[in-house]
Amino acid sequence: MKIIISGGWxxxxxxxxxxxxxxxxxxxxxxxxxxxxxxxxSPDPLVRDRYPNVRxxxxxxxxxxxxxxxxxxxxxxxxxxxxxxxxxxxREAIANSELAYRIRENDPxxxxxxxxxxxxDLFVMAGGGYFNEHWASNVRAHLREVDLARAHxxxxxxxxxxxxxxxxxxxxxxxxxxxxxxQAIAVRDEFSHRDLAALQIDAALIxxxxxxxxxxxxxxxxxxxxxxxxxxNGNEAFLARMASxxxxxxxxxxxxxxxxxxxxxxxxGDLEASLTVQxxxxxxxxxxxLVLPSSVFDLESALARCRLVISENLHxxxxxxxxxVPVVAVNDYPVGSPNHRKFDSFMSQxxxxxxxxxxxxxVGETLDLLHARLASxxxxxAFMPRFCQGVREDYLRFVRGLRHARAARPLPAAPLAxxx
Numbered sequence: 123m124k125i126i127i128s129g130g131w132x133x134x135x136x137x138x139x140x141x142x143x144x145x146x147x148x149x150x151x152x153x154x155x156x157x158x159x160x161x162x163x164s165p166d167p168l169v170r171d172r173y174p175n176v177r178x179x180x181x182x183x184x185x186x187x188x189x190x191x192x193x194x195x196x197x198x199x200x201x202x203x204x205x206x207x208x209x210x211x212x213r214e215a216i217a218n219s220e221l222a223y224r225i226r227e228n229d230p231x232x233x234x235x236x237x238x239x240x241x242x243d244l245f246v247m248a249g250g251g252y253f254n255e256h257w258a259s260n261v262r263a264h265l266r267e268v269d270l271a272r273a274h275x276x277x278x279x280x281x282x283x284x285x286x287x288x289x290x291x292x293x294x295x296x297x298x299x300x301x302x303x304x305q306a307i308a309v310r311d312e313f314s315h316r317d318l319a320a321l322q323i324d325a326a327l328i329x330x331x332x333x334x335x336x337x338x339x340x341x342x343x344x345x346x347x348x349x350x351x352x353x354x355n356g357n358e359a360f361l362a363r364m365a366s367x368x369x370x371x372x373x374x375x376x377x378x379x380x381x382x383x384x385x386x387x388x389x390x391g392d393l394e395a396s397l398t399v400q401x402x403x404x405x406x407x408x409x410x411x412l413v414l415p416s417s418v419f420d421l422e423s424a425l426a427r428c429r430l431v432i433s434e435n436l437h438x439x440x441x442x443x444x445x446x447v448p449v450v451a452v453n454d455y456p457v458g459s460p461n462h463r464k465f466d467s468f469m470s471q472x473x474x475x476x477x478x479x480x481x482x483x484x485v486g487e488t489l490d491l492l493h494a495r496l497a498s499x500x501x502x503x504a505f506m507p508r509f510c511q512g513v514r515e516d517y518l519r520f521v522r523g524l525r526h527a528r529a530a531r532p533l534p535a536a537p538l539a540x541x542x
Contacts, residue, residue: 130252132163137437183263249282282331311467350428365402
């Protein structure tokens with residue numbers, strides 16, 4: 123049996139890599155001995171080493187984005203001058219256009235995908251939140267991969283997704299058509315579930331797939347463990363205000379442990395935000411250290427050693443929570459936006475909806491909330507292992523229920539252009 127998976131990883135967002143690992147673990151358990159091919163924007167050597175039996179190949183988006191994605195996630199290992207940034211922004215505008223997609227959808231550089239997908243028994247498009255119109259080149263690229271599966275009669279499923287919001291009628295219609303052709307869909311938030319129901323598309327509702335990577339360890343009420351902060355907002359005034367509140371909280375709690383300013387994405391914008399937070403903590407004489415994880419494994423280790431994690435990054439919350447570390451969400455995204463919806467949904471699913479702060483939160487209110495979160499730590503430790511195990515069991519049932527018999531395929535050797 124040959125299974126191909128694709129998704130939103132390989133961009134330097136370590137949390138999205140956690141989705142990849144959880145998906146691989148589930149598929150390997152559900153289909154022992156299957157050949158698995160993971161399509162990725164850029165494979166992480168450490169992830170590749172952890173899964174020697176998985177073959178990694180380039181996803182369609184690595185070609186169809188015209189190299190523009192770095193405009194969004196400026197990598198830490200590169201220098202981006204003004205001219206280079208302008209060029210990337212221009213490429214991004216081009217890549218998000220329908221015309222650019224049509225020009226490159228049959229690029230010889232992705233001909234190998236037709237061969238890979240045509241020979242598969244099952245195609246799985248895994249989560250999380252990249253099916254939204256703000257990243258049109260990515261949406262079209264993933265739809266291209268699904269189109270190839272459909273053209274060759276390969277059954278496909280969508281796993282752990284967030285969809286929308288979609289205001290572009292043509293794109294919404296195309297995505298809906300793809301959804302209707304899937305043999306099964308699992309979404310991770312009630313907003314996506316409701317939106318698909320309005321389109322008369324059936325979907326299971328299962329929390330984020332990264333939660334299925336169950337971790338268990340004894341409860342440790344240790345005041346010397348650090349508080350972890352993940353803040354990536356580009357607004358310096360907002361960052362300074364948040365860092366000041368957290369500094370006061372750490373001082374009030376009487377802990378001698380440092381604050382860990384953790385980066386969950388290896389992007390220059392996140393580094394700049396983290397340095398701003400460090401500067402404010404230094405001004406308040408709060409000992410701190412910058413944690414720049416080398417991989418998703420390193421990120422998990424950094425989060426698991428915290429006594430509390432306050433995060434503006436969804437998978438910073440998820441990876442910490444699955445290690446039973448109490449979490450507080452910084453949900454400062456516009457109400458109704460894809461990011462706000464997925465934060466709201468996740469915190470509700472783990473019974474922590476009250477532990478959310480935003481740019482409107484008052485200082486006293488925020489301090490009370492942080493202390494209340496610590497006071498409820500023991501109950502959180504007891505709840506999360508059962509919750510994560512339930513998520514894993516739900517996903518295993520979902521994955522094991524997928525059909526993997528190929529339909530009659532009239533286009534076994536068709537050129538890529540015929541699959542548009």
